[in-house]
Amino acid sequence: MLKIISKSLDETIRIGMDLSKHVMPGDLICLTGDLGTGKTSFTKGLGKGLGITEYITSPTYTIINEYYSGRIPLYHFDVYRLGSADEMLELGCDEYFFGNGITVLEWADNVLDILPEEKLCIIMNVGNNFDERIITMKAYGDKYKTILKEMKNSESPRN
Numbered sequence: 001m002l003k004i005i006s007k008s009l010d011e012t013i014r015i016g017m018d019l020s021k022h023v024m025p026g027d028l029i030c031l032t033g034d035l036g037t038g039k040t041s042f043t044k045g046l047g048k049g050l051g052i053t054e055y056i057t058s059p060t061y062t063i064i065n066e067y068y069s070g071r072i073p074l075y076h077f078d079v080y081r082l083g084s085a086d087e088m089l090e091l092g093c094d095e096y097f098f099g100n101g102i103t104v105l106e107w108a109d110n111v112l113d114i115l116p117e118e119k120l121c122i123i124m125n126v127g128n129n130f131d132e133r134i135i136t137m138k139a140y141g142d143k144y145k146t147i148l149k150e151m152k153n154s155e156s157p158r159n
């Protein structure tokens with residue numbers, strides 16, 4: 001487990017960028033946390049780190065946005081509006097999960113039942129003040145444990 005405190009929007013973006021250095025095609029990143037905790041902002045950072053040039057927006061209404069301008073494709077889901085996990089299967093989510101890109105899933109808890117066992121789960125909570133976020137990363141599976149180890153080793157001091 002890796003717990004990081006972010007004190008600003010910019011820091012959350014920076015943490016997303018940090019993660020981008022360690023991901024590989026086929027990786028699944030699940031984001032959980034209330035509205036406004038920074039899930040989309042984190043994804044923007046991840047996308048920026050992958051070299052994506054398009055403006056990354058929340059796929060709240062489209063459910064999924066795909067970006068191909070970076071070094072690895074990014075499949076960005078927001079499943080807040082999905083009625084059931086079955087709908088997620090109907091979207092062909094397995095092709096994304098096991099495809100050539102990174103899948104990021106906002107509100108992953110809504111479809112937990114149908115997610116692969118191996119994934120990186122990131123839980124975002126508001127901290128002690130308005131701009132503070134507690135970002136908790138949990139790895140399920142060896143490759144994600146390696147990612148967390150790498151992130152711990154390369155973590156730059158934040159103040």
Ligand SMILES: Nc1ncnc2c1ncn2[C@@H]1O[C@H](COP(=O)(O)OP(=O)(O)O)[C@@H](O)[C@H]1O
Pocket residue numbers: 006007008009010011012033034035036037038039040041042058106130131132133
């Ligand atoms: N430390 C922080 N990290 C991320 N966002 C923050 C932080 N502090 C304040 N914010 C604000 O919280 C909001 C996060 O929005 P967003 O990333 O869309 O969240 P979500 O996708 O979880 O609903 C933004 O308005 C952002 O400016």
Ligand SMILES: [Mg+2]
Pocket residue numbers: 039040041058078106
């Ligand atoms: Mg969002």
